[in-house]
């Protein structure tokens with residue numbers, strides 16, 4: 420039992436990895452700044468020196484670094500260097516927020532159970548890239564996003580939560596991307612808050628919320644828009 424009030428609880432140190440725009444990073448940082456998410460972003464890491472997400476972090480005085488794949492002989496060496504940079508920041512959770520490279524097995528094993536990703540589709544549907552166009556092409560009714568623990572198989576780790584929307588007749592890949600992004604910015608901070616407050620864990624490839632195994636992802640947010 421904890422006698423600490425939520426305000427007195429220590430903030431969970433986290434590191435965020437990104438390759439691009441960084442709107443999910445901004446949503447997480449904004450929730451933390453508003454006191455709605457008990458995390459402290461210790462470091463933002465990118466594989467791209469010019470990722471706009473890095474500039475967003477700098478503006479908030481959050482430490483950043485980048486490691487270009489081209490500066491390393493292979494992915495294993497790159498990811499090992501990245502793990503060293505991450506571990507120097509001593510995070511309890513590592514958050515992939517639009518990190519667009521497949522991670523080395525040793526890296527994933529090292530962070531097993533404390534590595535989260537957000538994917539722009541209702542997994543297990545549409546793993547990989549171009550999810551919005553593929554959802555349109557497949558004429559599915561529902562689309563959305565999934566937060567999951569990361570395992571060695573792409574987009575296949577234990578699913579935690581999803582937010583979904585109904586595809587509209589006039590939706591394009593762009594409009595879908597925009598609408599799914601809005602859901603991502605709600606879903607990701609919510610799931611990270613579960614982890615930060617000790618409610619969410621992963622053991623042997625199974626996600627547990629409040630001690631109960633998640634046999635299906637939890638659906639949060641607007642389910643019929």
Ligand code: GRF
Pocket residue numbers: 437439440441442443444472516517518537538539564600603
């Ligand atoms: C998001 O769509 C996320 O689901 C995917 O990469 C994109 C990152 O967007 N993994 P942003 O850089 O956070 O805006």
